[in-house]
Amino acid sequence: xxxxxxxxxxxxxxxxxxxxxxxxxxxxxxxxxxxxxxxxxxxxxxxxxxxxxxxxxxxxxxxxxxxxxxxxxxxxxxxxxxxxxxxxxxxxxxxxxxxxxxxxxxxxxxxxxxxxxxxxxxxxxxxxxxxxxxxxxxxxxxx
Numbered sequence: 001x002x003x004x005x006x007x008x009x010x011x012x013x014x015x016x017x018x019x020x021x022x023x024x025x026x027x028x029x030x031x032x033x034x035x036x037x038x039x040x041x042x043x044x045x046x047x048x049x050x051x052x053x054x055x056x057x058x059x060x061x062x063x064x065x066x067x068x069x070x071x072x073x074x075x076x077x078x079x080x081x082x083x084x085x086x087x088x089x090x091x092x093x094x095x096x097x098x099x100x101x102x103x104x105x106x107x108x109x110x111x112x113x114x115x116x117x118x119x120x121x122x123x124x125x126x127x128x129x130x131x132x133x134x135x136x137x138x139x140x141x142x143x
Contacts, residue, residue, distance in 0.1 A: 009119040012140040016091040019110035022083035043085035
């Protein structure tokens with residue numbers, strides 16, 4: 001997220017992401033599963049970008065990599081469980097699937113962290129926005 005004179009932001013918490021696939025997916029047999037040469041051989045699963053005023057953004061997929069685009073993060077998880085491809089997922093969302101053997105982390109080096117932020121326009125600070133800015137962070141205390 002780029003800072004701006006028009007937008008304020010505040011970090012809510014940090015989220016760990018993991019690159020996963022079904023346990024029998026062939027990427028797990030690859031000697032270098034994270035290399036571009038390997039990754040372009042396997043379908044990446046992505047959630048459709050719903051941005052309306054910005055260019056479409058694709059993260060963690062290579063230009064030449066085949067892809068399956070789904071509507072929701074839960075659809076993405078279901079596609080992974082069905083063995084339809086590989087993808088980066090929020091660890092809390094797949095932690096149980098990994099623990100119970102339904103998904104496997106492709107490589108320990110493939111984990112990453114991202115900051116979850118809230119952002120708001122600096123202009124026109126009304127009561128509702130003030131309340132949200134005060135109360136929303138309380139939902140994430142301890143994460």
